Amino acid sequence: MPDAPLPDDSAARPGGEPPQPRGDKGARPDTPEPAGKTKPADAPAAPAAGDAPAQPPIPEDGPDDGAPPKAAQPAGPPASGPRPRKPTLPPGAAGRKPALPPTAKKPARPPGAKRPPVPQRARVVDPEGDGAALGLPVLTRKDFVSGSDVRWCPGCGDYAVLAAVQRALPELADNREDVVFISGIGCSSRFPYYMNTYGFHSIHGRAPAVATGLKATRPELDVWVVTGDGDALSIGAGHTAHMLRRNVDLNVLLFNNQIYGLTKGQYSPTSEVGKVTKSSPYGSLDHPFNPAALALGSDGTFIARTLDRDPKHMQTVLKAAHAHRGTSFVEIYQNCNIFNDGAFFDFTERETKPLRTVFVEDGRPMTYANGERGLVLDGLRLRSVDLGGERTEADCLVYDSTDKALAHIVIDQMFWDPDLPRPFGVLYQEDRPTYDALLNEQVEEVRRTKGPGDLKALLASGDTWTIE
Ligand SMILES: Cc1ncc(C[n+]2csc(CCOP(=O)(O)OP(=O)(O)O)c2C)c(N)n1
Ligand code: SF4
Numbered sequence: 001m002p003d004a005p006l007p008d009d010s011a012a013r014p015g016g017e018p019p020q021p022r023g024d025k026g027a028r029p030d031t032p033e034p035a036g037k038t039k040p041a042d043a044p045a046a047p048a049a050g051d052a053p054a055q056p057p058i059p060e061d062g063p064d065d066g067a068p069p070k071a072a073q074p075a076g077p078p079a080s081g082p083r084p085r086k087p088t089l090p091p092g093a094a095g096r097k098p099a100l101p102p103t104a105k106k107p108a109r110p111p112g113a114k115r116p117p118v119p120q121r122a123r124v125v126d127p128e129g130d131g132a133a134l135g136l137p138v139l140t141r142k143d144f145v146s147g148s149d150v151r152w153c154p155g156c157g158d159y160a161v162l163a164a165v166q167r168a169l170p171e172l173a174d175n176r177e178d179v180v181f182i183s184g185i186g187c188s189s190r191f192p193y194y195m196n197t198y199g200f201h202s203i204h205g206r207a208p209a210v211a212t213g214l215k216a217t218r219p220e221l222d223v224w225v226v227t228g229d230g231d232a233l234s235i236g237a238g239h240t241a242h243m244l245r246r247n248v249d250l251n252v253l254l255f256n257n258q259i260y261g262l263t264k265g266q267y268s269p270t271s272e273v274g275k276v277t278k279s280s281p282y283g284s285l286d287h288p289f290n291p292a293a294l295a296l297g298s299d300g301t302f303i304a305r306t307l308d309r310d311p312k313h314m315q316t317v318l319k320a321a322h323a324h325r326g327t328s329f330v331e332i333y334q335n336c337n338i339f340n341d342g343a344f345f346d347f348t349e350r351e352t353k354p355l356r357t358v359f360v361e362d363g364r365p366m367t368y369a370n371g372e373r374g375l376v377l378d379g380l381r382l383r384s385v386d387l388g389g390e391r392t393e394a395d396c397l398v399y400d401s402t403d404k405a406l407a408h409i410v411i412d413q414m415f416w417d418p419d420l421p422r423p424f425g426v427l428y429q430e431d432r433p434t435y436d437a438l439l440n441e442q443v444e445e446v447r448r449t450k451g452p453g454d455l456k457a458l459l460a461s462g463d464t465w466t467i468e
């Protein structure tokens, strides 16, 4: 069963208040004690049961760099104490507005009183970018911020991803009504509540199935899938692979924190060997997935990797993913500061990042460490070399994201070889017809040649029996 209630219809409308979870179930983990490791010195104490739950700051505007808010306030998942309940409605009245008595009229506005503001429709972005000059309203980040309290732990990397998506969307979306976020179950999967767009917090591991159905029947919509390493790669692994091979035109954001966050810190399919958690007290024996390799092996047509702590890079990748027609698979390294703090610090912290990361760009040589090192191809093996002496930038491999053989080498070797840095950016892309386009073409073709069809007649055709 999903951990959070399914959104109801009324709540999923843009501008409407997304549904709130009933009680704390499914909202956030209620025990902050990280599994398998001692609590960091600055980790917050768990609020006593019955205390008011600590609310993380709502990232109204967020820091300008989109970085996650620091865990300065009373942090950690809230206590499982009671939360204020909505007044109980009479049976059958749920979801309905209290009706006015038949003869009752709306109270008249006193003379001279101002007319209440008319709710604004979502506004259209001028594709030429001169909307402001024409006096037209233009979508901004705020248009994509829902009124819901964000219920992630303070300091969680999810905030930075949310901010980056909300910042990128005004440039990508013509209007909010055509944008849909579909998620599975997990902390990351709470994402649709916080977007002022359509959304569906669906079933564990099944967001690709729901999204495929939606995109196939409403191809004009801009459909995003938000999922976690557990959601997409444990229970949903089969669905993820089929979505990729079909090349459904979806934008997939996989929040990889190498842990099950929502269920309080069990090891996940991306956790490293030896990971000590409550569910692996002697260390995990599982060989982890490399999500990008899984996507490439599933014949994915767009594969990228970015980081919560590099908001500018994340925005660039989001825009490239959105521009791609087909399944855009974006793996985002996301810090879970409660149950797996520092999993990606090698790639995000100032001291280690230059030596441990390469940001690939088409047509540019693969250099890193502030230009002091580079990557060369030695047969089918990548090697890291010092630059400035015998070797120069001109000797380095020039990246080409459309080269599948290169993508295999880069995605695989740079994940496992500790002497190689980790690659970020658009790692692979190709053009291939999308499933939704092919499906709709096929339906049109059959309609054209055979007529509109009759479902009842189809069901009653062939070998059917009447049971009397
Ligand atoms: C059918 C089913 N099995 C198991 C669960 C418990 N469960 C909820 S979320 C989750 C894993 C979430 O991990 P991930 O996708 O990595 O999300 P995160 O919380 O780390 O963002 C699990 C196992 C469930 N809700 N439903
Ligand atoms: S991913 Fe970790 S830090 Fe983020 S909300 Fe979940 S438990 Fe908290």
Ligand SMILES: [Mg+2]
Pocket: 186, 228, 229, 230, 255, 256, 257, 258, 259, 260, 261, 268
């Ligand atoms: Mg996770």
